[in-house]
Amino acid sequence: xxxxxxxxxxxxxxxxxxxxxxxxxxxxxxxxxxxxxxxxxxxxxxxxxxxxxxxxxxxxxxxxxxxxxxxxxxxxxxxxxxxxxxxxxxxxxxxxxxxxxxxxxxxxxxxxxxxxxxxxxxxxxxxxxxxxxxxxxxxxxxxxxxx
Numbered sequence: 606x607x608x609x610x611x612x613x614x615x616x617x618x619x620x621x622x623x624x625x626x627x628x629x630x631x632x633x634x635x636x637x638x639x640x641x642x643x644x645x646x647x648x649x650x651x652x653x654x655x656x657x658x659x660x661x662x663x664x665x666x667x668x669x670x671x672x673x674x675x676x677x678x679x680x681x682x683x684x685x686x687x688x689x690x691x692x693x694x695x696x697x698x699x700x701x702x703x704x705x706x707x708x709x710x711x712x713x714x715x716x717x718x719x720x721x722x723x724x725x726x727x728x729x730x731x732x733x734x735x736x737x738x739x740x741x742x743x744x745x746x747x748x749x750x751x752x
Contacts, residue, residue: 625683
């Protein structure tokens with residue numbers, strides 16, 4: 606594994622090695638709580654250089670918010686519509702970075718399910734400014750089909 610590659614590069618390489626479907630499923634499992642403490646190899650793919658600090662117990666920890674943020678970020682590069690429910694559910698996460706990334710993914714994937722749109726409308730009143738901004742951008746994309 607090349608630790609210093611971009612998230613897109615790491616995720617693309619992992620998808621080629623193990624298949625997009627398996628990578629998507631592992632991220633779904635992480636977000637859903639079926640695999641709340643991912644193994645080091647998955648963290649290396651998802652977090653790159655930052656994964657070392659997380660595995661050492663620093664900010665966000667292995668069972669903290671960063672693995673969930675990184676799992677969501679994966680869906681910017683690989684996607685399966687079956688992930689939409691877990692992405693929308695992540696919009697209710699306790700940590701603002703997870704909620705923000707969920708909104709970004711829903712925008713990137715132009716998610717139009719009622720669940721996703723309801724979440725984005727709810728996030729417009731989130732306590733964190735960055736989450737509100739991501740939700741507003743996502744609603745613009747989803748509602749108008751623009752970037």
